[in-house]
Amino acid sequence: MAAPCVFWGAAVSYRLFLGGRVSLALRQGVWKAAAAELQILRLRHTTGVTAKKNVAALRRETYTVDFIKKQIEEFNIGKRHLANMMGEDPETFTQEDIDRAIAYLFPSGLFEKQARPIMKHPEQIFPKQRAIQWGEDGRPFHFLFYTGKQSYYSLMHEAYGKLLDVEKRQNQLQAKGLFSEKTKTKDLIGSRWLIKEELEEMLVEKLSDQDYAQFIRLLERLLTVECSAEEEEFVQRFRRSVTVQSRKQLIEPLQYDGQGMAFSTSEGKRKSAKAEAIVYEHGSGRIKVNGIDYLLYFPVTQDREQLMFPFHFLDRLGKHDVTCTVSGGGRSSQAGAIRLAMAKALCSFVTEEEVEWMRQAGLLTADPRVRERKKPGQEGARRKFTWKKR
Amino acid sequence: MAPAASVSRLLGAGVCAGPLRPRLLQSATPGRARPSGRTLASAATPAVREPEGSIDLNDRILNEPLKHSDFFNVKELFSVRSLFDARVHLGHKAGCRHRFMEPYIFGSRLDQDIIDLEQTAAHLRLALNFTAHVAYRKGIILFVGRNRQFSHLIETTARDCGEYAHTRYFKGGLLTNAPLLLGPKVRLPDLIIFLHTLNNVFEPHVAVRDAAKMQIPTVGVVDTNCNPCLITYPVPGNDDSPPSVHLFCRLFQTIINRAKQKRRHMEALYRLQGQEGPGARGGGPAHPPSLGAYPGDRSSPLPEESGSHACP
Numbered sequence: 195m196a197a198p199c200v201f202w203g204a205a206v207s208y209r210l211f212l213g214g215r216v217s218l219a220l221r222q223g224v225w226k227a228a229a230a231e232l233q234i235l236r237l238r239h240t241t242g243v244t245a246k247k248n249v250a251a252l253r254r255e256t257y258t259v260d261f262i263k264k265q266i267e268e269f270n271i272g273k274r275h276l277a278n279m280m281g282e283d284p285e286t287f288t289q290e291d292i293d294r295a296i297a298y299l300f301p302s303g304l305f306e307k308q309a310r311p312i313m314k315h316p317e318q319i320f321p322k323q324r325a326i327q328w329g330e331d332g333r334p335f336h337f338l339f340y341t342g343k344q345s346y347y348s349l350m351h352e353a354y355g356k357l358l359d360v361e362k363r364q365n366q367l368q369a370k371g372l373f374s375e376k377t378k379t380k381d382l383i384g385s386r387w388l389i390k391e392e393l394e395e396m397l398v399e400k401l402s403d404q405d406y407a408q409f410i411r412l413l414e415r416l417l418t419v420e421c422s423a424e425e426e427e428f429v430q431r432f433r434r435s436v437t438v439q440s441r442k443q444l445i446e447p448l449q450y451d452g453q454g455m456a457f458s459t460s461e462g463k464r465k466s467a468k469a470e471a472i473v474y475e476h477g478s479g480r481i482k483v484n485g486i487d488y489l490l491y492f493p494v495t496q497d498r499e500q501l502m503f504p505f506h507f508l509d510r511l512g513k514h515d516v517t518c519t520v521s522g523g524g525r526s527s528q529a530g531a532i533r534l535a536m537a538k539a540l541c542s543f544v545t546e547e548e549v550e551w552m553r554q555a556g557l558l559t560a561d562p563r564v565r566e567r568k569k570p571g572q573e574g575a576r577r578k579f580t581w582k583k584r
Numbered sequence: 585m586a587p588a589a590s591v592s593r594l595l596g597a598g599v600c601a602g603p604l605r606p607r608l609l610q611s612a613t614p615g616r617a618r619p620s621g622r623t624l625a626s627a628a629t630p631a632v633r634e635p636e637g638s639i640d641l642n643d644r645i646l647n648e649p650l651k652h653s654d655f656f657n658v659k660e661l662f663s664v665r666s667l668f669d670a671r672v673h674l675g676h677k678a679g680c681r682h683r684f685m686e687p688y689i690f691g692s693r694l695d696q697d698i699i700d701l702e703q704t705a706a707h708l709r710l711a712l713n714f715t716a717h718v719a720y721r722k723g724i725i726l727f728v729g730r731n732r733q734f735s736h737l738i739e740t741t742a743r744d745c746g747e748y749a750h751t752r753y754f755k756g757g758l759l760t761n762a763p764l765l766l767g768p769k770v771r772l773p774d775l776i777i778f779l780h781t782l783n784n785v786f787e788p789h790v791a792v793r794d795a796a797k798m799q800i801p802t803v804g805v806v807d808t809n810c811n812p813c814l815i816t817y818p819v820p821g822n823d824d825s826p827p828s829v830h831l832f833c834r835l836f837q838t839i840i841n842r843a844k845q846k847r848r849h850m851e852a853l854y855r856l857q858g859q860e861g862p863g864a865r866g867g868g869p870a871h872p873p874s875l876g877a878y879p880g881d882r883s884s885p886l887p888e889e890s891g892s893h894a895c896p
């Protein structure tokens with residue numbers, strides 16, 4: 195109610211102003227009375243303002259160029275003050291020093307790292323925005339401005355232009371008879387295409403899924419034809435390297451016992467069972483669990499199969515001796531925990547390629563499934579109470 | 585030469601919004617503070633008044649082209665023969681014919697419609713002349729086309745003449761709801777040139793109707809299956825063959841560059857004259873531009889055709 199009231203008040207006051215210009219004595223008296231009434235009305239209606247939500251603030255905040263410039267100046271001055279406070283040289287005060295100083299001056303126990311106090315350059319805090327796209331005479335700067343998505347379409351235009359150039363060059367070579375059908379396999383392994391969010395961030399524009407798919411298709415088409423270094427570089431701008439997963443696998447170091455026998459230890463978990471396994475390099479396939487032979491500890495075949503799996507996968511069934519301790523859980527989860535521990539321990543005796551195979555087979559991944567809690571109003575985690583129609 | 589007559593000759597086709605357009609463009613030209621009325625001038629004179637000379641100069645720069653029928657020498661750019669060689673006369677089959685294109689069709693041969701190139705030449709001259717005048721007055725020109733085969737070419741043409749292009753998916757309220765989609769104080773195009781009037785499903789492009797709604801004049805290449813109604817300067821011709829589209833793109837690019845070059849010359853000329861002093865101002869280039877005045881364009885001008893009956 196406050197907003198419409200304000201507009202109405204503004205309109206009336208405008209009319210009042212115009213009316214005042216005509217200025218007849220009679221009318222002035224009437225207008226003054228009306229103005230006084232309006233004041234009272236305004237007072238009555240503005241009390242509701244604080245209760246209403248501020249609609250203007252819900253719109254996306256746009257920061258002007260001047261505001262950002264001012265923020266940058268303030269940041270630089272603040273950086274120097276901070277350096278002086280910490281007793282360091284303001285000229286050589288880097289971002290890491292700033293972070294350390296802030297962590298020292300404002301210690302925070304909050305778990306969420308992004309909620310702790312930060313002092314960073316305004317470019318990293320305020321989201322990147324578009325400046326005004328046209329000059330003083332109103333003419334836009336970019337020739338594809340009227341499409342709405344100028345950066346994306348100009349990128350498509352550029353990529354298609356490169357494709358046409360390549361095809362033209364190939365046609366010319368073919369006409370001269372110098373065309374050779376060599377297809378060099380490009381090194382695409384170890385890199386991936388940009389994801390849609392990364393592309394949006396690069397172009398500072400919203401994209402749809404179809405747009406993104408079209409763009410990737412065009413780049414792939416550009417890759418299939420033979421292109422020169424310039425075009426290769428253009429395509430590589432949109433590829434990111436991917437860390438090879440297997441290098442993350444931690445391989446336990448080998449240890450040696452009194453007799454000179456090499457062994458390796460590691461742990462494994464499954465549901466609430468915890469296990470620790472020691473795998474010896476040479477042996478005859480004997481497994482001892484908590485001091486008891488595995489055949490007696492695990493009477494069920496399924497559990498013993500689980501224990502067998504890592505060795506069977508690597509064709510080392512009767513070649514290693516294992517001693518393990520396990521606690522918690524039930525029979526199946528204890529078996530799973532020991533299996534994980536044994537597989538991890540085996541990594542030390544095996545080549546990197548085989549470690550990668552084990553990882554892909556799922557032997558080195560801890561099973562994340564745990565018991566789901568029971569919810570109120572239901573009989574179990576998922577099971578609902580019997581529904582009765584009446 | 586009365587301004588009304590020159591304007592009517594310029595616009596030719598008796599469009600009712602015509603006489604308003606030059607005046608609107610004049611008032612929209614930036615950097616001109618024309619005093620609204622002599623009566624109110626006494627109130628705020630010293631700050632607002634411009635030197636009399638520059639208003640006069642601007643008027644002369646803008647009015648000079650309107651005094652000649654073919655200021656930009658459009659007729660030397662093409663001939664009926666060159667249109668024929670570029671296969672502009674080839675239309676679609678008789679079954680695809682649009683009813684309103686019948687006046688422009690010469691006849692049909694083996695069930696394929698042939699467009700009358702005499703009419704095409706006349707319309708094209710009008711369209712190119714109008715485009716040149718808009719470019720001379722620093723208007724924004726938008727090239728629109730939805731045929732994927734020529735999308736890259738149209739965009740390259742637009743970029744080379746310093747104008748704008750839109751050959752992609754046309755969002756609904758781009759022209760009618762521009763403040764929301766493009767920005768609060770955006771300037772809309774002053775002319776839209778359609779290289780293809782239909783979109784990919786053989787329906788009229790949305791921009792034709794929206795430009796008519798927003799009172800933006802349009803120039804469009806209309807094929808035998810297109811609707812020429814809402815287009816201000818239709819040019820009947822083939823919009824599917826590569827040589828034809830290449831020819832149209834080349835013509836528009838040439839004429840826009842020529843018009844901009846002419847504007848730069850006129851401004852330089854009048855600035856020089858202004859510096860020399862008001863006494864030396866002797867009427868400016870009252871003579872129509874000579875045929876060899878455009879060094880960047882084609883070498884041999886074509887003989888004058890009897891195209892004086894330009895208004896249909």
